[in-house]
Amino acid sequence: MKYLVTSATGDLAFQSVQFLLTLVNKNDVVVTVRDLEKAEKLKVLGVEIRQADYLDESSLVEAFTGVSRVLFISSGDLSSRARQHRNVVNALISANVQFVAYTSAPKADQSTAIVAPDHKLTEELIMASGLNYAFLRNNWYLENEGMLFDAIEQKQPFVYVTGSGRAGWAKKSDYAEAAARILAGVVPSKLIYELGGQPLTYPELADILQGNREEKIALIPESAEEYAEQLKSAGLPEEVIGFIIGIQKDIKNGQLDVPSDDLEVVLGRPLTELTI
Numbered sequence: 001m002k003y004l005v006t007s008a009t010g011d012l013a014f015q016s017v018q019f020l021l022t023l024v025n026k027n028d029v030v031v032t033v034r035d036l037e038k039a040e041k042l043k044v045l046g047v048e049i050r051q052a053d054y055l056d057e058s059s060l061v062e063a064f065t066g067v068s069r070v071l072f073i074s075s076g077d078l079s080s081r082a083r084q085h086r087n088v089v090n091a092l093i094s095a096n097v098q099f100v101a102y103t104s105a106p107k108a109d110q111s112t113a114i115v116a117p118d119h120k121l122t123e124e125l126i127m128a129s130g131l132n133y134a135f136l137r138n139n140w141y142l143e144n145e146g147m148l149f150d151a152i153e154q155k156q157p158f159v160y161v162t163g164s165g166r167a168g169w170a171k172k173s174d175y176a177e178a179a180a181r182i183l184a185g186v187v188p189s190k191l192i193y194e195l196g197g198q199p200l201t202y203p204e205l206a207d208i209l210q211g212n213r214e215e216k217i218a219l220i221p222e223s224a225e226e227y228a229e230q231l232k233s234a235g236l237p238e239e240v241i242g243f244i245i246g247i248q249k250d251i252k253n254g255q256l257d258v259p260s261d262d263l264e265v266v267l268g269r270p271l272t273e274l275t276i
């Protein structure tokens with residue numbers, strides 16, 4: 001049986017391939033990349049590499065041919081993601097793939113989060129496709145919080161605009177390992193996995209990350225409007241500011257506050273500790 005991971009030059013996908021190789025035979029692992037020139041690190045792993053671009057349905061059909069189970073990593077190009085994902089689902093159907101695991105977003109079917117509409121659409125397309133599926137509704141990567149890491153390391157105050165809103169941060173490697181385990185079929189199957197850590201506020205997250213450092217940083221609550229002004233003064237483009245603020249508002253409004261032990265159950269162990 002062939003297992004395929006899409007867009008394997010990306011971070012989550014690459015880590016998933018590494019975990020997959022501990023679970024299934026290397027000869028059964030296939031990856032797609034949109035740019036073969038960026039695939040050096042995959043060549044080193046010795047997996048079969050096929051070229052496929054989410055914008056090019058025929059490349060996807062060809063790449064998926066002969067494959068049984070696919071880990072479909074959501075695209076990092078948000079500008080045309082709905083179109084790209086439609087192509088991927090069409091190609092999965094055309095290539096007669098048996099099972100797809102799709103990396104979605106927390107409560108994608110009901111969420112009002114800024115990133116949710118593409119995920120909701122993709123889940124709907126997959127459900128309508130007749131494919132066997134699992135939705136891997138990944139909560140937030142800890143690695144998104146580089147600004148908080150820097151503040152802690154440089155002992156600088158950290159501004160947050162999410163009030164008492166919580167997100168379910170977990171290490172990207174835990175999401176990657178869970179994805180590989182679901183793709184390999186080594187965990188009890190479920191249609192929807194709400195994957196993430198225990199929901200935390202920013203002050204709670206900062207407290208955990210600071211560990212036993214003696215000097216604790218100041219956590220400064222601000223309004224989204226004040227923060228947007230600061231980002232503007234720092235020269236960030238309007239659309240980037242809109243996206244950042246949108247995500248912060250989503251956290252404030254509880255869109256990422258999804259308590260679940262699915263990640264721990266899939267991993268069969270406690271989550272990796274949250275550290276910088």
Ligand SMILES: NC(=O)c1ccc[n+]([C@@H]2O[C@H](COP(=O)([O-])OP(=O)(O)OC[C@H]3O[C@@H](n4cnc5c(N)ncnc54)[C@H](OP(=O)(O)O)[C@@H]3O)[C@@H](O)[C@H]2O)c1
Pocket residue numbers: 007008009010011012013033034035038052053054055073074075076077084103138139140141144
């Ligand atoms: N839960 C979270 O906190 C969170 C945060 C950020 C993103 N995400 C989502 O999770 C996904 C995986 O995260 P990540 O950290 O691995 O992101 P990443 O390293 O930025 O990877 C994004 C991937 O999307 C691929 N891609 C973009 N356009 C494509 C196209 N037309 N055809 C095929 N592939 C295309 C990129 O390919 P190239 O390598 O060729 O550029 C790259 O492999 C992201 O793409 C995004 O949808 C989740």
